[in-house]
Amino acid sequence: MEWIVLIILGLAAAILGSIMGLGGGIIIVPALMILSAYTAFFEGITPQTAVGTSLLVMIFTGLSSTLAYMKQKTVDYKAALIFFCGSGPGALFGVWLNKDINTNNFLVFFGCFIIIVSFILMVRKYIKPLKRRGAGITRSYTAPGGETITYGFQPSVAIAISFVVGMCSGLFGIGGGSMMVPAMILLFGFPPHLAVATSMLMIFLSAIVSSLSHISLGNVEWLYALALIPGAWYGGKIGAAINRKMTSQAVVNMLRIFLVIIGIRLIYQGITG
Template identity: 75%
Template structure:
């Protein structure tokens, strides 16, 4: 039963992460921490192992999703590598912050962060680019209606934002797309589908760097990772197809409620130990 549950967890987290450019860790890490109270298989899970294992899984989620988005021609490679110049060092800093954090402190901080992410998702559909005309690096994208959309960003600002996103990724084991995608849309004028696809490439690259650090620190549960991997790979492919074929509003609405409940549960677990 536990095996089936974990396979399903990897699949569902990867689908949701791929659809919205989140990476899946926002689901995997809190699920592992909560399930550690109820299943023998996960009884020894610490924040460091949950985060390290999640980031390892995110390599495969990110790769699976990115390959699917590449086929759809929705990945902006130049922008992704510029963002990675910030998210990569940020991820390493996040791993360092995670190294000695206690379980109760981690649960409370992470629970608060998840609730914050849920509110970001609430406003995500209503945000519009703040700038009337792109500045800095100017990029162009042709949507399905054959309309050419112009967007752009200042590299220094983009790298600083990506550093914060990478730090959250290394600290909490999440992809960071929950913060990066809205920033790309709001500040830089990215078309939403392009922002999600480009975010997944950045998440893939950052996850590699973070995972290497966590492997060096011994923060990987390899058996758990092998159980989660098949669902994560398949979910990444399916999530990219869902993103292409339909609006993700219904999924996002469900995820908002789910994240608020999970966030409150983590804070309660951190404060009471139960």
């Protein structure tokens, strides 16, 4: 039964993560931590192993989603590589921060972080992109309807933001898209579909860096990962297909509610544990 739960968890996390450009770790990590409190099968899960296992699984979610988005031609490769210049080192720093963190403190911090993410997802649709100042990289994207959208960013600002995103990825085991996608839309004017697709490529690259570090530290539960990976692979493809055909607002609303519930549950578990 536990194996079926892991397969379904990997599938659901990857579908939602791919639709929103989140990566899926923001669902896998708290789910593993909560399961560890209810069944002996997961009793060996610690914050470190939950994060390490999640990041390994996200390599497959990120690769699957990125390949699907590449076929849709919605990936900005140049932007993704610039963002990775910050998220890669940030991920390594996050792994270093994660190694000595206390379990109860981790649960409280992560619960608060998830609730903040839910608030970001709530307001992102209602805030117009900030105007860019000074020279920087300017790009354009032609939407399926024929509309040409211009967006751009300062590389130094983009790298600084992505460093923080990468740090959160290595620390909490999330892909970082929960922060990067809103930043790309609000700060740099990315079209939402392009932001999601580009975020998944950055998540794929960052997950490789941070998961290798966690593997070297022995923070990966390989049996759990093997059960999660098939669902993550196919979920990434399914999520990309759904993203292309529908507006993500309904999914955002459901995910927001889900994240608030999970966040409160983790904070409670951390305080009472």
